[in-house]
Amino acid sequence: MASIEDVAQRAGVSTATVSRALSGNGPVSAASRLKVAEAAAALDYVVSSSASSLASGRTKNVGLMVPYLTRWFFTSVVEGAQQALMRHGYDVTLYNLSGSVAERETVFDEFLQRKRIDGIITVSLKLSPGEVERLHALDRPAVGVGGPIDGVRTLTLDDDAVSSLATAHLLALGHTKIAHIGGSEDFDLEFHIPTNRRRGYEAALREAGIEPRPEYFATADFTIQGGYHAAKQLLGNPLHRPTAIFASSDEMAIGCILAARDLGLVVPRDISIMGIDGHELSEFFGLTTVSQSPQAQGEHAVDILMSLLVPGKHPEIPENSPIDYELIVRSSTSRPPE
Structure with a gap:
């Protein structure tokens, strides 16, 4: 197996230059970087992770913390982060915090304290003051996705604006009897997403001169099954049936489509x-x-984490970045029945 000395000799540079060129840390001329890359490829040289960690003080590993692994949204965020980290040469340690309070405390009190990570990304997690304090005590860059965390760079979705946009789309089609399926209390713990989305829905109705009706509101658990059962309750009484349903997640909305079909209703005609x-x-x-x-x-x-880990090498990103969103109109919405 080739060593770093072999690569240095073949490229005609020092071992320090080889280390900087392959790790991406430190100044190396373009010509020297190319020589090192060609020499490493010719010798099938693989960087030793342990040696690299000792030399740079970095593990090339990032901790990724999520509240659930059984939901499409969270696994999609994890997939995007993992693929991006892999492109940057980083491994991932995944922490699933859906267990008991004791298990969550173990992650913060033991696993993270080992400091075998260079940085942390939290996904839709509302941390307690004590957890935030322990996170900062690690002295590792951290990025939050899905809501504000004190002293942490974050990506945040404006849930009020998103739900207002969804409701406004239905209003623009001429609907006035618009029901809403939000999250149950169990799902209001992390950044109050269900509360914010209900608030945006009600604000859009009131702006249009329509007072929200209590019988047009139901809760579910952000699953297809939950949306199905909630929609059955909203659509079951033909005397008080809405002409449109806005669900707080696509999975619940898909459940609504299935419930409507089972009740003999046609989407979007009915x-x-x-x-x-x-x-x-x-x-x-x-x-x-x-x-x-x-x-x-x-x-x-x-991208944000890389800008914190290697200042100057990656573009500067604003401290708190809004998450982009886009209305995509398909065949499940149309004008209300006459």
Whole structure:
């Protein structure tokens, strides 16, 4: 197996130059970098992770913290982040915080304290003051996705604006009887997303001169099954049936489409349905949605982290960045029935 000395000899440079060229840390001329790359390729040289860590003080590993691994949104963010980190030569340590309080404390009190990571990305996690304090005590760059964390660079979605846009789309089509399926109390713990989205929905209605109706609101668990059962309740009474449903997630909106079909309703002739997310199945179901591109969020979080890990090498990114979103109109929404 070739050594760093072999690469240095073949390239005609010092071992220090080889180390800087292959790690990307430190100044190296373009000509020397090319010589080192060609020599390493010719010798099938692979950088020793342990030696690199000792030399640079870095592990080339990033901790990725998520509240769930069973939901499409979170796995999509993780996928985008993992692919971007791999392109930068970083490994990933995944921390799933969906367990008990004791397990969550173990992650902060033990696993993170080992400092086998160069940085941390948190996804849709609202940290307690104590957890924020322990995060800062690690003295490692951190990036948050999905909501503000004190003293941490964040990517944040304006949930009020997103739900207002979704509701405004239905209003523009002429709907006045618009129901909303939001998240249950269990899902209001992380950044109050269900509360914010309901607030945006109600604000858009009031701006149009329509007072929200309590019977047009239902909660679910952000799953297809949850959306299905909630829609059955909203659509089951023909005397108080809405003409449109706005669900707080695409998965719940897909459940609404299935419930409507089981009740003999035609989408969108009898009922218009839309969601939020940009789920991979939304196009298949013809679902109108406000896409927030979760995979791109993971990639953007890595861009921010890289700018913190290697200042000057990567473009500067604003301290708190809004997440882009886009209304995508498909066949699940149309004008209300006459």
